[in-house]
Amino acid sequence: MxxxxxxxxxxxxxxxxxxxxxxxxxxxxxxxxxxxxxxxxxxxxxxxxxxxxxxxxxxxxxxxxxxxxxxxxxxxxxxxxxxxxxxxxxxxxxxSADVGDVVRVPKYKDNPLLGGYIRDGHKLVEAVITKKEIIASSYRYTVKRISDGQVQKGNGHMIKSIVSRAADGQV
Incomplete structure (x- = not known):
């Protein structure tokens, strides 16, 4: 006990x-x-x-x-x-912009000599962000242009302005 x-x-x-x-x-x-x-x-x-x-x-x-x-x-x-x-x-x-946001980006086209992209004119076009990933502490975006449906890739500097957010219900 x-x-x-x-x-x-x-x-x-x-x-x-x-x-x-x-x-x-x-x-x-x-x-x-x-x-x-x-x-x-x-x-x-x-x-x-x-x-x-x-x-x-x-x-x-x-x-x-x-x-x-x-x-x-x-x-x-x-x-x-x-x-x-x-x-x-x-x-x-x-x-920073999120997937689904409508943004304004410069229109890029393929560069046949050096590879990659070159700017096609100075006008900005609207595009929808389809993919956002972090590479080396910076964002890499994939956007689909609304006007012609082409896909282009770039970093945050490619995005010049955010037209509307996906959360606003605009897209």
Missing amino acids: QAAVTEDSKEIFVEAMEEQEELPTAKKFKWKDRIGLVDVLAQECADSGRKFETVFNSIRISQFAYYASKMPVKQKSKLKKEVQEKVKEILYVRE
């Missing part, structure tokens, strides 16, 4: 010790979920358009770190830099 009680008490004691090891013994700043905080701050900055400081003060940081009020200045500046990079990335993805 006592052996069973001691085994159970040992297990409870070990679990309690593991929980105590998770909490920092000294009242020092320590991360719980740094990446989660960066994501939350970046989403809020991108959605509302507010600066880092105002968003940082409006979000409860104690969910992401122990003793958040004791965050060192160095940690905060690194966090700010990461959040700003993430915000730029989020805004870039939001601004």
Whole structure:
């Protein structure tokens, strides 16, 4: 009987010790979920358009770190830099054209001498994006011209403007 009680008490004691090891013994700043905080701050900055400081003060940081009020200045500046990079990335993805969007592109034709494409005139034609893929951290688009149905490929510089979004129900 006592052996069973001691085994159970040992297990409870070990679990309690593991929980105590998770909490920092000294009242020092320590991360719980740094990446989660960066994501939350970046989403809020991108959605509302507010600066880092105002968003940082409006979000409860104690969910992401122990003793958040004791965050060192160095940690905060690194966090700010990461959040700003993430915000730029989020805004870039939001601004880029998606599959199904109607865009204006220069009309290209095949180059028989060198291969690839050359520009056919200076007028822009409307096209629908059929495929979007990421190659080496940049987008590569495949578009189908509305006027003649030809397919052409290019990067984001090929797209001069977005006429209508697919989400708007225009396409």
